[in-house]
Amino acid sequence: MTVETKPGRHSDAALTPPAIELRGISKAFGPVQANKDINIRVEKGTIHGIIGENGAGKSTLMSILYGFYRADSGEIRINGEPTTINDSLAAIRAGIGMVFQHFKLVENFSVLENVILGAEDGGFLKPSLNKARGLLKSLAADFELSVDPDALIENLSVGHQQRVEILKALYRSADILILDEPTGVLTPAEADHLFRILKGLKSQGKTIILITHKLREIMEVTDFVSVMRRGEMVATVPTKDTSPTDLAELMVGRKVLLRVDKTAATPGRTVLDVQGLRVVDDKGVERLRGIDLTVRAGEILGIAGVAGNGQSELLEALAGLISATSGSATINGNPLDLTGRTSDGQTRRAEGIAHVPEDRHRRGLILDFSAWENVAFGYHNDPAYNRNALLMDNAAILRDTEAKIKRFDVRPPNPWLTAESFSGGNQQKLVLAREIERNPDLLLIGQPTRGVDIGAIEFIHQQIIALRDAGKAILLVSVELDEIFALSDRIAVMFDGRIMGERQPDHTTERELGLLMAGMTGEPE
Amino acid sequence: DPALIFDLGGKFDKSFNEAAFAGGERWAEETGGTYRDIEMQSEAQREQALRRLAESGSNPIVMTGFAFASVLEQVAPDYPDTTFAIIDGVVDAENVRSVVFTEHEGSYLVGVLAAMASETDTVGFVGGMDIPLIRRFACGYAQGVKAANADATVVMNYTGTTPAAWNDPVRGGEITQAQISQGADVVYAAAGGTGVGVLQTAADADIFSIGVDSNQNAMHPGQVLTSMVKRVDNAVFDAFSAGVDMETGLYVMDLAAGGVGWALDENNESLVSAEMREAVDAASAAIIAGDIAVHDYMSDGACPYE
Amino acid sequence: MAVKRIPDWADVVLVPLVSLILAFVISALVIVAIGEDPWAATQMMVSGALGSTYGWGYTLYYATNFMFTGLAVAVAFQAKLFNIGGEGQATLGGLGVALACLYLPWPHWSLALLGAALGAAAFGALWAAIPGYLQAKRGSHIVITTIMFNFIAAAVLNYVLVNQLRPQGSMDPASARFPEVTQLPRLHEILEVVGIPFSRSTPANISLLIALAACVAVWFLLWRTRLGYQIRAFGHSEAAAQYAGISPLRITIVVMLISGGLSGMMAINNVMGEAQRLVLNAVEGAGFIGIAVALMGRNHPFGVFLAALLFGFLYQGGAELALWTSIPRELIVVIQALVILFTGALDNMVRMGIAKVIGPAKQGGA
């Protein structure tokens, strides 16, 4: 009997075997039970969303499906057939493709090389590369996924890197495509573009699983949505039968505030004044092309922009981590050495600048150090932390850490745990506690809530606002437009090393900012 | 029982220590006696080994190598009833026999042979490490070469500065090649295990080589011109034979005493012409008679013939 | 194949123990293969190294060397610098000791020790700081430069001993004997004070106490001082260290100075304490053993201490074996290799085996 399947019509589900069916999947990482007896059906030709707090086990589940991890127990059925997926090769053979939350690309390979890796055509590269080049072209045309096949991954923007990941999956002719938090790093325009692509894929009969934290996106593109909480699958519902508030409640298990309360800013004197800041990186690429900006006491200046347009360099140059090629700046009216010849992180701290780095793992924390050692990090010269010129006062640091942990509700409240063993949100709280409690004149803060779940975001945002209300200047960089809107008193948009324009949050829209972020000044063509 | 202590090179170093070992074995074979032999592994053991042997009643105790001198100086007075013999070193103590060889004299003789065998008037010398002992070989050799042929050139090289210098036949071979390219057609090796590579390369390149310490003529029959033999074996044999009554004091094993010399056997008979034999015998006689004074590098730390 | 978590006590006690046993079992097989009796060999090693105060004296003497070089490697490793130059730094340290002992008039051994230790540390530190500087400033890979500096040190020493320090007329490329006053107290003299009889004829000397003090000092440095904090932070993440305002240049050079100084200090044990003169190749590979010691000791001073003792035992036990039996001395090198392999590189294999036997750690226990 042949059944004609119409994409999106779940009423056919009883007749057609689902594209994916997981039964009783469990997985533990040591003491952490990441997945507990998970059951889920994903119908053919649908877009199926999965949501859940950080650490709920979404990525783990998908990685099991893709053969990256092996489940401790449970069964996987693909198109109704019980299938053993012990490694990614088996998953690829079963027609599954996955775009990981953390991309699995070889940074110093070209796009083409990354695409064919593992799916080469014979032992020699030339023919494979030629074939791939052709195929890539047609895929790019079919799905609006154009990327320069010869560009090196490390030179691509995150958005383009993601396209490469999708191309990798399509190149392996995947029928089932898993995307793990694909929009976290994209501009609204890019995200819209991605969704168009996904809809296109769906219309070609492909099945798509989409993991995201953004309820708006779930509502916009998915047919079904599953909710995970603490390793368990708590619900699967047709999207049209639910609402964002319902979903948020299902996710967290309580009601959440989706918006921060804040009063209007009362800006005071100018704290930071930057003129003509230029930065050229190791490779000779000009990353900042003349930045002028000021931040005043008691206000938050939000810098919006797609990742990779110079925001990181701006923060690092101001924090003394990289040296500027030209430009000048003052802090509280005193000149700031931007060349790094007479200054470094230590000098900046002494000048009243605190810095919450974008990448807490790479810069903000020493993962192998205990929480209390991390609390002294960067402030290890503080007399309060030292007995004398030689010895540190560990007891004092410990005491201070305990106080900070308490105030910032870091969990678990154990200063002896290594930074690594805290969850992402709690790691971020630790960094914030360290920097905010210094009561700096200027706080540089990058991606304050990256990879942090809703509950913690709420708290972190409150802390930032509180610091502003205490009359401090804050320079905020974030790729999350929601966050920019929620916190900023003024918004500057960066594109290609320049500031494209400045807007008031109340007098602009996501759409307008999106255009600026894409390099368009907003004037009609 | 007597005891024999080898230096760090180990008893199978194909030259100096191995010669001592041969002397011990010969004594054991001829007398049916037994002896104890041990190899050093570290500097700190020298004292340990000496004391342990003395305390366990070994007598006499023979050791090879100048490196023992300093330690023996300290240890010997503590064991007045034991006699010690040190080869290649001088220790001034009641119960120590110091045996030294006049390597420069032996080297002079092979130098004469080298100069006469050379058709290019260029001969080579490969030393293991630039240390005084090896300089003494080098200087005697150079003097002998110059004596036989005033126009001859001696090319001198040393292998290295780390212990690997004594165990690097590959570099030994390359240095030999370098000397050959400078015209050398006879090469004298005083470089332990490195010498294996020197002799090999010389044989491959069809030039002559000269062995050292033991008779190495048989390593490449017909291609090793001769070997400068240093009769360490005799020194050990004598000491062992003398037993507990071994006389102490300084023993200079020179040419006259048969302590050093050049090797002639069926392997190199055809290489040494009558004329060469005459010349070297004459030189030998003159040295013994005192008519030729072979310069000892150790006497002034310099070599006028290089 | 995930490495199973096992209880902490098993990780600390059982894993090294089982690893050692495995290493010795295989060593026994090697001994059988060359036609010797492994049981007799074991007895001889143990009694030779630990069976008498005499054996202990040698074991501790070697261990002292390894503590210094092991600490040197460990300190550098804490800053993620792989210092393979211990050999050269200890060589130069020997030169420092010799110059201090020979050319300065010391009134008492204690002052001489102070002076010699300073000389040793200074020379060793200098020899390590150049590669450190080149790495930090010019990006020259420290592994290459320290290897090269080992060779250069050997050449320097060779030149100095043959042409400068050798007494006129001496055959031995070694310095003159140091003046009597610079002779360090031997272990038996120290122990006599507290009434413990100890063999008089071993080279173990007061340097042992200095090495122990160095272990404590390094621990103190790394985990109690601000400098140590910065060193460890730099070692874990250069990018983070830069964020914290820790200068990579400064830390690299300072760490290499400390590391080289520690390597150099080894010379107070072997050159001043034992030989009382400087000889060619006085270091005898202790610089390389230091790498193994540091790695096995997990770059922790206490681990270094234990590993140094283990290697001291292997050295002395092995020496006894080679001295008094027909077993070749290279057997010891093989045993050392197996010990390094099993305790240092195959530890996870042992861990997994243990997990199978005693079961994994209870939830939350790891």
Add this chain to the structure above:
Amino acid sequence: MDLASVIQILDSTLRLSTPLLLACLAGLFSERAGIFDIGLEGKMLAAAFFSAATAAITGSVWLGLGAGILASMALSLLHGVASITFRGNQLISGVAINFLAAGLTVLIAQDWFQQGGRTPALIGDGRFPRLDLPFAEALRDVPVIGPAYSVILSGHTILVYVALLCVPLTWYILYRTRFGLRLRAVGENPAAVDTAGVSVVRLRYAAVLICGVLCGIAGAYLATGLAAGFVKDMTAGRGYIALAALIFAKWRPWQALGAVLLFGLLEAIANRYQNIELAGLVLPVQFMQALPYILTVIILAGFVGKAVPPRAGGTAYVKER
């Protein structure tokens, strides 16, 4: 400096560079796949012994070569088991292998031959003969090209040519084949390889075994090509120099050739010129002997810059902790 000297030095350079080149390429395969290897020295030494011993016993240098390669591969396998399967510390494993080879070779040599850890000198078919390249004789008298071709290039054992051919071959494998692409990828980001459906473990073992083969040839060349038999510790630190060359070359094949040729050249020069007089000052022998190392440091500091190793190098691939 006359022409003859130049030719001799270059000739010597080629020979001295060959074992370094093979070991360097060996390290390149291993480290490009993310497995650091400071055990090159040990593997070469083991191969040197087993090739010489087998050649001495059987009289066949080819069997010797085979035995040398097998011995070296056995140690590679050990390194693989320790660092890939059991995710042990790669540096420690390498150090252990160096010790193991240093001890075992002498121990076995003593057991088999009783010559103090030496093998008997190899004769006849027990050694690799020197090959004359075609037209070497005919071209000998042509100026410049003649000596360059017939003296410097011609007249080496076959392993020298094998080593030289390994350079383009390595380059080709690395950059033009599927295997090479995956190999490079696994040294940069093993997770990318894993999720592409390729076994990380198998790739790394393959790389480590290739490393074994090349080290095996290097060792066999030392004992049966350059020397005529095994002498204890005869690698004399060449494994470490090869490692230095690898870093110098920043893990790239042609640059590796350049680096080893430079090291070989410096060593050849140091061998050839030991007593140099500069303006009345006689430089000591020791200075000339240290010169290659001093120059290496200077070149490294002056012109090479920072060498960034393969990103995943030195760490085991762990998915779950």
